[in-house]
Amino acid sequence: MKKEQYLEVTTTHKQSSTNTADCEEEEEDIQWSDDETTTTVTAPEFPEFNSKVQEAINFLGGNVFPKLNWSAPRDANWIALNNSLQCQNLRDIFLLFKSSDFIAHDFTQPFLQCSDDSPDPEISYELVLRKWSELIPGGEFRCFVKENKLIGISQRDYTQYYQHIYKQKDDICSSILDFFEEHVQYKFLDEDFVLDVYRDSWGKVWVIDLNPFGAVTDSLLYTWEELTSGHNLMTDETEGDPAQQDVPAFRHTTSEVTVQPSPCLSYRIPRDFVDLSTGEDAYKLIDFLKLQKSQQEESDEDA
Ligand SMILES: Nc1ncnc2c1ncn2[C@@H]1O[C@H](COP(=O)(O)OP(=O)(O)OP(=O)(O)O)[C@@H](O)[C@H]1O
Ligand SMILES: [Mg+2]
Structure with missing residues (x-):
């Protein structure tokens, strides 16, 4: 296959070697407060990994399409601000991966429906970044x-x-x-x-x-x-x-x-939630506020 005809993986980063260190870091980052009822958890940071990924993204022109070994987070584009899988940094990639059932599937049951009796092989997870391309x-x-x-x-x-x-x-x-x-x-x-x-x-x-x-x-x-x-x-x-x-x-x-609805629509959050958060459906917003008000009044009466 000619190289120029292969619109494919340009950069691969092996994550497996950093996994243990990252987990330890995550555990250390949990700060237990004195108050038994509240716990403050600081998001873990991976500065070295972050700069490697950023370097790769820059090399690929600044915009990338992310995948794990098998799947892209196609079901999660709704959560991105640009409504697309186009990523500019590791934060964008994490947001898509964490919101995707397809990525969770790669992590939890990648060999579902495999029929041979051999034990599941050890998986070395890889983050795959492709140069972004506007595909019709x-x-x-x-x-x-x-x-x-x-x-x-x-x-x-x-x-x-x-x-x-x-x-x-x-x-x-x-x-x-x-x-x-x-x-x-x-x-x-x-x-x-x-x-x-x-x-x-x-x-x-x-x-x-x-x-x-x-x-x-x-x-x-x-x-x-x-x-x-x-x-x-x-x-x-x-x-x-x-x-x-x-x-x-x-x-x-x-x-x-x-013509049918997009197959990934069912992975999104409920339509009502979107309408409320964007204020797109004014009537829905009014109904929601009325409901809140009546609940507030009821709890005031109870008190
Ligand atoms: N480099 C790219 N830039 C922009 N969009 C892309 C790029 N590569 C793929 N896409 C888009 O993302 C879609 C999914 O890509 P891909 O087939 O690699 O993911 P997948 O998880 O393997 O999907 P499937 O489960 O259907 O096999 C493609 O159909 C295409 O529309
Ligand atoms: Mg595929």
């Missing part, structure tokens, strides 16, 4: 590779209808297939895997990520049953046409009627 969601595609053959491509942001995908589907499909055959096929350790790619507005294809071929990876517009069995992958048009046999199936959202 309509340019992202997920490619399903079985026995080193590209069997299916799906629009990644399947909740939206993109007219350009509908219009250029043949071009998109063939540019991804060419890229796969030239740069990826037979070069990955496994013969079954899922490859995420980005096709930019000039038609150039970039690798975004590689994922396991199985239920831990979202099958998007396919079902895992279809992908593992190979049934139903072809449309009525392509089925039985020998010229289409080596062309992967291509699925995209076909009409605006099927």
Whole structure:
């Protein structure tokens, strides 16, 4: 794979060696007050790690996309001030990681659904920083590779209808297939895997990520049953046409009627809470204040 076509990890920082020291530091930072009912906890600081990360961020141009070994905190962008995963410093990264169920999953059950009997390997956790890149969601595609053959491509942001995908589907499909055959096929350790790619507005294809071929990876517009069995992958048009046999199936959202809410919405805080904190819904705020007032009056009466 050519280096310039790989939009990938530029900096990796191994954390494992600092873990023990960091824990000790954290314990020392708890300051017990004389008053038994209150405890003051000072947030731990990691000056050395912080400056290493900052150096890496600066090297990557000042804006980065953070990941842990497997996952990005995609479910936590709502908590960031910029509503995005773009980070400028370690504080931004910590906030996203602490708010993300996907990151918690990497820490607590990374081998969920692994079926072999071997004991779980020792994990060395790594913070992965990628140079930030403004990606257009309509340019992202997920490619399903079985026995080193590209069997299916799906629009990644399947909740939206993109007219350009509908219009250029043949071009998109063939540019991804060419890229796969030239740069990826037979070069990955496994013969079954899922490859995420980005096709930019000039038609150039970039690798975004590689994922396991199985239920831990979202099958998007396919079902895992279809992908593992190979049934139903072809449309009525392509089925039985020998010229289409080596062309992967291509699925995209076909009409605006099927547009769905973002899959990560369920990870956010309740809508009411957001409306109250921003004052966006004035009626909700008035109801909330009235409720507070009546509760206050009730407790005054009780006293
Ligand atoms: N360098 C980058 N700059 C900006 N956004 C990025 C960058 N890399 C990835 N993204 C965005 O973040 C999304 C998730 O990235 P990625 O696929 O690496 O995370 P993941 O946790 O492995 O996701 P999944 O669980 O779906 O496999 C991508 O679809 C893309 O929209
Ligand atoms: Mg992934």
